[in-house]
Amino acid sequence: MIGLFGGTFDPVHFGHLRVALDVVQHLQLEQLRLLPLAAAVHRRQPQASPEQRMAMLQAAICDEPCLVADDRELKRGGPSYTVDTLHTFRDELGSQAPLCLLVGADAFESLPDWHRPLDILGLVHLVVMQRPGAPTARDPWLREQVEQRRTDDPAALRLQASGLIYFQTVTQLDISATRIRRLLAQGKSPRYLLPDAVLAMARANRCYAV
Numbered sequence: 001m002i003g004l005f006g007g008t009f010d011p012v013h014f015g016h017l018r019v020a021l022d023v024v025q026h027l028q029l030e031q032l033r034l035l036p037l038a039a040a041v042h043r044r045q046p047q048a049s050p051e052q053r054m055a056m057l058q059a060a061i062c063d064e065p066c067l068v069a070d071d072r073e074l075k076r077g078g079p080s081y082t083v084d085t086l087h088t089f090r091d092e093l094g095s096q097a098p099l100c101l102l103v104g105a106d107a108f109e110s111l112p113d114w115h116r117p118l119d120i121l122g123l124v125h126l127v128v129m130q131r132p133g134a135p136t137a138r139d140p141w142l143r144e145q146v147e148q149r150r151t152d153d154p155a156a157l158r159l160q161a162s163g164l165i166y167f168q169t170v171t172q173l174d175i176s177a178t179r180i181r182r183l184l185a186q187g188k189s190p191r192y193l194l195p196d197a198v199l200a201m202a203r204a205n206r207c208y209a210v
């Protein structure tokens, strides 16, 4: 089973990488694709260029074979609607292959505002990465989806191609790309929040310097 994890990755950090590995190991994914988005739909645009974000991502995961950087959203350009990306995976994998989309709890809460959320649930399972015991689904439509689709059995995700919602508790690391960019802009070190190779690239290319 393959998993997909989209983000700005501006830059990629240990928060992303650790939760990615948590899910890979817990769900025994053969592969997890990390997909940097081209243009954000709901937030400000990334600071580093697509090429820089992709290169930093590749440097971060080069020695972890189950993590793979996927640049299809960067190549497509324009707003990165998840539903469009998922259709390209379905074209490649066919309709029967189980496919999991990893989303943070914050992103999951905003699912009703995404482009075509019901289509997304028809294309993939959602794996919601959350804090232990965190409340989820304040939105009534989303709560209904959770009631209808929730499974607590990871094996169930392999028995159908899409449509289930699975909540996974992941390692809590209070790291954000915003903080890393801010530290760099202030001339301070964000070391130990992200891989050294990523930091070296960010510095060499002055991705986040003022």
Ligand code: ATP
Pocket (backbone or CB within 6 Å): 006, 007, 008, 009, 010, 014, 015, 016, 019, 103, 104, 105, 106, 107, 129, 171, 172, 173, 174, 175, 176, 177, 178, 179
């Ligand atoms: P920014 O600070 O620029 O908003 P970010 O650190 O949140 O960036 P993104 O690339 O926007 O990183 O995140 C992509 C996905 O990774 C999101 O779904 C987000 O919830 C998740 N994520 C980011 N940081 C962490 C973290 N420390 N632990 C768990 N998940 C994270």
